[in-house]
Amino acid sequence: MASIHNxxxxxxxxxxxxxxxxxxxGELELVTLPLGERLYDPGEQLQHxxxxxxxxxxxxxxMESGAMAETAGVGNEGMVGVSLFMGGDTTPSSAVVQxxxxxxxxxxxxxxxxxxRAGLLQRVLLRYTQALMTQVxxxxxxxxxxxxxxxxxxxxxxxxxxSAGRELVMTHELVAGMLGVRREGVTEAAGRLQQAGxxxxxxxxxxxxxxxxxxxxxxxxYAVVRKETGRLLSDVRYRQEPVPALPVA
Amino acid sequence: MASIHNxxxxxxxxxxxxxxxxxxxGELELVTLPLGERLYDPGEQLQHxxxxxxxxxxxxxxMESGAMAETAGVGNEGMVGVSLFMGGDTTPSSAVVQxxxxxxxxxxxxxxxxxxRAGLLQRVLLRYTQALMTQVxxxxxxxxxxxxxxxxxxxxxxxxxxSAGRELVMTHELVAGMLGVRREGVTEAAGRLQQAGxxxxxxxxxxxxxxxxxxxxxxxxYAVVRKETGRLLSDVRYRQEPVPALPVA
DNA sequence: AGGCGTCTGTTCGCCACCGCACAGACGCCG
DNA sequence: CGGCGTCTGTGCGGTGGCGAACAGACGCCT
Numbered sequence: 001m002a003s004i005h006n007x008x009x010x011x012x013x014x015x016x017x018x019x020x021x022x023x024x025x026g027e028l029e030l031v032t033l034p035l036g037e038r039l040y041d042p043g044e045q046l047q048h049x050x051x052x053x054x055x056x057x058x059x060x061x062x063m064e065s066g067a068m069a070e071t072a073g074v075g076n077e078g079m080v081g082v083s084l085f086m087g088g089d090t091t092p093s094s095a096v097v098q099x100x101x102x103x104x105x106x107x108x109x110x111x112x113x114x115x116x117r118a119g120l121l122q123r124v125l126l127r128y129t130q131a132l133m134t135q136v137x138x139x140x141x142x143x144x145x146x147x148x149x150x151x152x153x154x155x156x157x158x159x160x161x162x163s164a165g166r167e168l169v170m171t172h173e174l175v176a177g178m179l180g181v182r183r184e185g186v187t188e189a190a191g192r193l194q195q196a197g198x199x200x201x202x203x204x205x206x207x208x209x210x211x212x213x214x215x216x217x218x219x220x221x222y223a224v225v226r227k228e229t230g231r232l233l234s235d236v237r238y239r240q241e242p243v244p245a246l247p248v249a
Numbered sequence: 250m251a252s253i254h255n256x257x258x259x260x261x262x263x264x265x266x267x268x269x270x271x272x273x274x275g276e277l278e279l280v281t282l283p284l285g286e287r288l289y290d291p292g293e294q295l296q297h298x299x300x301x302x303x304x305x306x307x308x309x310x311x312m313e314s315g316a317m318a319e320t321a322g323v324g325n326e327g328m329v330g331v332s333l334f335m336g337g338d339t340t341p342s343s344a345v346v347q348x349x350x351x352x353x354x355x356x357x358x359x360x361x362x363x364x365x366r367a368g369l370l371q372r373v374l375l376r377y378t379q380a381l382m383t384q385v386x387x388x389x390x391x392x393x394x395x396x397x398x399x400x401x402x403x404x405x406x407x408x409x410x411x412s413a414g415r416e417l418v419m420t421h422e423l424v425a426g427m428l429g430v431r432r433e434g435v436t437e438a439a440g441r442l443q444q445a446g447x448x449x450x451x452x453x454x455x456x457x458x459x460x461x462x463x464x465x466x467x468x469x470x471y472a473v474v475r476k477e478t479g480r481l482l483s484d485v486r487y488r489q490e491p492v493p494a495l496p497v498a
Numbered sequence: 499a500g501g502c503g504t505c506t507g508t509t510c511g512c513c514a515c516c517g518c519a520c521a522g523a524c525g526c527c528g
Numbered sequence: 529c530g531g532c533g534t535c536t537g538t539g540c541g542g543t544g545g546c547g548a549a550c551a552g553a554c555g556c557c558t
Contacts, residue, residue, distance in 0.1 A: 061390040064469050069390045086379035087372065088481045092473055093386055118367055123336060130335035133382055137342055140389035141310040141318045144429040147514070171535065180393040182516060187536060203524050203535055220313050224341055232337045396544070420505065431546060436506060452505055452554050499558105506553075516543080523536075528529105 005030055007104050009053035011077045011233060015124050024114065024121070028104040033057070035169070039080055039095040046089060048105040049081040055101030056162050058178060061093050069143065069180030070155075072135040073098065075162025077229060082129045084108055085115040085122075098178070099159075099169065124233075131232040138221045143180065146219040149189040151179050153218035156199065158225065160208045167207040175206075193217070254279055256353050258302035260326045260482060264373050273363065273370070277353040282306070284418070288329055288344040295338060297354040298330035304350030305411050307427060310342050318392065318429030319404075321384040322347065324411025326478060331378045333357055334364040334371075347427070348412065348419075373482075380481040387470045392429065395468040398438040400428050402467035405448065407474065409457045416456040424455075442466070 007028050008014040013021065033039075033055040040046055042062070050057065057080050060070040071093060074080050080103075083091045106114075115122050142151060155178060160166050172190060176183040190206070193199045198213045199206055208214060215222065256277050257263040262270065282288075282304040289295050291311070299306065306329050309319040320342060323329050329352075332340045355363075364371050391400060404427060409415050421439060425432040439455070442448045447462045448455055457463060464471065 061386055063390060063394055065394070067394045069393045071386045071389045082382075083379055085375070086382075087376040088379050091379075091386075092383060092477055116367070118365070126334070127336035129378070129382075130332055130337050130340075133331075133335075133378075133385065134341060136382065136385045136389055137310055137320045137340075140320045140385055140392055141312060141429070143389055143392040144318045145312055145314070145316045173535070180390070183536085184517090184538085185515065187538090191537080201536095228341055422505070432506085433508085433547095434545065436508090440507080450506095501557090503556090504554085507551085509549090509551105511547095513546080514544095516541105518540085520539090521537080524534085526531105526533090528531090 005053065005102060007051070007053075009076055010051040010079075010104065012079055012124050012128055013051055013104070015233070016120055020114075020119055020121055024106070024110075027106055027110045029106075031103055031105050033097045033101060033103055035097055035100040037097040039097065040091075041094045042092045043090050046081050046084050047108050049079055049084055049108070049111045050103045050105045051079045052076050052101065052103040054164065055097055055103050056099035056159065057095050057103075058098040059093050059095050060178070067180065068177055069139075070178040071139050072132055073158055073162065074132075077162070077233065078128050078132065079125070081111075082125070082132060084111055085125060086129065098174075099163065127232045131229045134228045134232075135225050138225050142219060142221040146221070148179065148181050148185045149192065149217065150219040151221075152186060152189045152193070153198075153214045154222040154225075155179060156206065156208060157211070157214055157218055157222050160211075161226070166209075167205055169204060170206050171204050254302065254351060256300070256302075258325055259300040259328075259353065261328055261373050261377055262300055262353070264482070265369055269363075269368055269370055273355070273359075276355055276359045278355075280352055280354050282346045282350060282352055284346055284349040286346040288346065289340075290343045291341050292339050295330050295333050296357050298328055298333055298357070298360045299344075299352045299354045300328045301325050301350065301352040303413065304346055304352050305348035305408065306344050306352075307347040308342050308344050309427070316429065317426055318388075319427040320388050321381055322407055322411065323381075326411070326482065327377050327381065328374070330360075331374070331381060333360055334374060335378065347423075348408075348417065376481045380478045383477045383481075384474050387474050391468060391470040395470070397428065397430050397434045398441060398466065399468040400470075401435060401438045401442070402447075402463045403471040404428060405455065405457060406460070406463055406467055406471050409460075410475070415458075416454055418453060419455050420453050 007025060039050060039057060052074060053076050057074045058070050059072045059074065060068050062068045080095050083089060115125060159168055172186040173183050176186045190201060194201060196213065198210050199208055201207065256274060288299055288306060301323060302325050306323045307319050308321045308323065309317050311317045329344050332338060364374065408417055421435040422432050425435045439450060443450060447459050448457055450456065
């Protein structure tokens with residue numbers, strides 16, 4: 001049963017040299033992450049770091065008014081819980097499972113211990129944190145200057161890049177939460193994209209039909225995030241089986 | 250002449266134990282940063298890290314369209330150039346001097362060497378990076394949900410917190426660039442704040458008259474950033490001579 | 499003192515997005 | 529198979545912010 005799961009499905013873990021990988025492998029615990037599960041809440045002391053393989057996790061911030069906005073997403077290219085090794089142990093954000101799947105998790109103490117060995121793991125984690133920062137930065141600018149439709153395209157592309165297939169289990173309502181907009185706004189934008197043949201959807205499911213058309217309608221932010229993630233994690237990339245790989249220089 | 254300047258005016262440097270501080274002191278170069286100077290541009294290989302003392306630096310992102318938005322500000326509580334030790338050497342953002350003043354800078358190689366000693370400097374820098382991430386995250390959410398007036402209040406408060414006095418040398422035009430809005434929007438919002446007695450301004454200068462009134466009109470984001478920065482840098486705080494210190498738990 | 503570049507004030511039409519309200523449709527579950 | 533909860537479609541008025549255009553005012557510079 002566990003044979004189909006392997007820590008090296010996560011790019012960060014896969015990037016480690018054999019010795020470090022082996023040392024960690026014994027400590028990694030495979031967990032199943034159901035849709036909607038909260039990995040941590042604002043101000044909460046983190047106990048584990050998560051390395052998603054098939055799951056996708058969304059980092060977001062909830063305002064006093066209840067309004068929310070996603071600041072970054074994490075798939076098999078990254079990890080959840082960077083503040084463990086950055087210090088401070090908590091953040092004002094929360095992390096919620098956006099697509100059910102699996103992840104390997106590591107105890108807080110184990111992660112800290114390995115991080116402070118100053119081996120390749122440290123290097124990989126810091127680089128990933130830098131990529132995460134880029135993503136958040138881009139989201140900040142994007143939120144300010146781009147339309148709902150552009151941001152929806154960007155979000156869909158980033159989401160399918162992290163998925164095995166091209167169908168997302170996702171309602172307009174949830175997407176609206178991620179983008180920090182009204183549900184109706186998503187319905188309208190999605191309707192236009194469907195009419196244009198970029199995507200198709202039915203109650204709770206969204207499929208990407210035409211990647212490049214979506215990329216044309218997306219804002220520059222998608223390409224920036226993708227390119228920068230590729231650059232920083234060089235040989236370590238997003239999972240992208242059926243995807244015509246962007247030439248990551 | 251140099252006697253009035255001291256590296257310990259920067260909180261991160263001041264937080265170092267004597268031994269580490271001394272070792273660095275010889276390598277720190279005092280520089281004068283004039284308004285508008287660009288410390289780095291997107292994609293450029295960084296050569297120095299900057300630890301501001303009296304200067305304030307703004308990190309921002311410029312879109313293809315030319316529109317821009319600040320993602321974070323750095324004063325004497327922080328440093329510019331975290332990507333040096335995070336890896337990757339470059340970022341898609343740029344750093345521009347927002348308020349003229351001084352900073353100490355460190356050669357790239359020296360910073361790297363000291364960072365990898367894994368002493369307190371590393372710890373301090375990672376914690377600061379975490380605080381920076383909080384600031385960017387908050388900006389992302391704020392850009393999505395708050396009005397120009399609220400964001401202007403937040404921005405003014407963060408700016409005076411980093412300044413010695415309560416007057417900022419700053420035009421509406423520049424502020425608009427930071428907030429990623431039209432100049433006219435800033436003029437209108439500033440007009441209202443002046444009428445309410447929160448601030449006063451004249452051509453190129455803005456003075457904060459009533460902090461608490463500004464705080465009331467600001468969005469929650471100001472308090473979150475300030476509190477989180479205080480928490481992460483515990484004994485290491487924003488300069489705040491005339492400011493009634495927030496109880497930083 | 500005069501002149502000019504920059505900064506500020508104000509106005510007007512326009513549009514993306516909001517908040518609300520409600521109709522229909524899907525699909526799970528008893 | 530019928531029923532109900534959730535999700536999707538659509539329409540309405542309201543508004544914050546945009547883009548453009550221009551008048552006035554400040555203040556530096558000669």
